[in-house]
Amino acid sequence: MSQTALNLTAIAIFLMTMTALLGPIFNLSPTLPAIATFSLLGLATLDSFSLQGKGGTLVLDWLASFSPQHRDRIIRHEAGHFLVAHLLGIPVTGYALSAWEALQQKQPGQGGVSFDDTEVASQLAQGTISAQLLDRYCTIWMAGIAAETLVYDCAEGGTDDRQHLHTVLSSLGFSATSVELKQRFCSLQARNLLQQNWTAYEALVTAMQKRTDVAECRSLVNSLTTINN
Template sequence: MVSFNGGIGTLVLDTIGHTFSQKYHNRVIQHEAGHFLIAYLLGILPKGYTLTSLDALKKEGSLNIQAGTAFVDFEFIEEVNRGKVTATMLNRFSCIALAGVATEYLLFGYAEGGLFDTNQLDALLKSLGFTQKKADSQVRWAVLNTILILRRHEKARSKLAEAMTQGKSVVVCIDIIEKSISDDDL
């Protein structure tokens, strides 16, 4: 069933997973909530999210999109296109890219999703001329920092995941984050 670059197969498998496995469905939601929360907290505005391949097909009209979170990341894209990514932007992107995996690890003890996320980060680091040792160091730094942020804002991530399950808008999701983070947490 390899047609449309595997899109139909992915759509079918993902739909079956969400329909028949509450564990799979919950894991995807938590993963995307992690990306959304970390991006927002690091100053990158989320502009949309999908939780299933079917949802992505309906919203984007493409068979080759899975669950995911999209961001207003013009500054980052501009830096990548110039070939000069600042350390601050690289650190933000690294944390956001690994946030889904880190969320799964914190909640379930291991991560099933995130291969695309880690491959995307790895490709970026290679394109920037990172050695494997330097890339490994960047990934370790990002994972540790992301886990610290996720632990600190567990309440916000939990409420965000609940809102995403209900299909709430990005604006409502951001409002939930803002209301969940107390002054003591900042």
């Protein structure tokens, strides 16, 4: 079962427990929590096996979107990926800031920044990758976490980013210790790039809030990083 389906199941159990406890106080029929729980469990099962978790992801993302801070964290996280990728010469091809936008763009999960990863995919398919290119991508993968940490002192997102980095490095034969060291090094690299180009980062956040297209975002970053550097 997907993580999203598990989340829906947890919500169903929580609702059942709460309604069972509060039912007598508000004179609610015991049938209501049972119906609600079985309905949510049924939806979770359907979503897991028929929709590959997309339905639940949309629902949970929609609920989370009511939090202004949650929306802001997502934008700042993805702006970190976007800016660092651009600075390191990896072309950004698109971005999605919600599960619904991701679905519309045929991206998996809750969205994110899309890159032209033809070169790295080709090298990984051959079982090798240049150290320089590997460092660039690892820095990009850690840039969202670095951006969140700079703004909020901690990162709530980035689990998939860490997992992606871990999977790639492990497939290349890196030990667990080496993976940890690489993650820390690239996090620091991403942090430094963001701090050095903070004006461009803030401008990019504003542009992405307005859903400015990728070409305009690139032009904006180019104009500001040229001035700053």
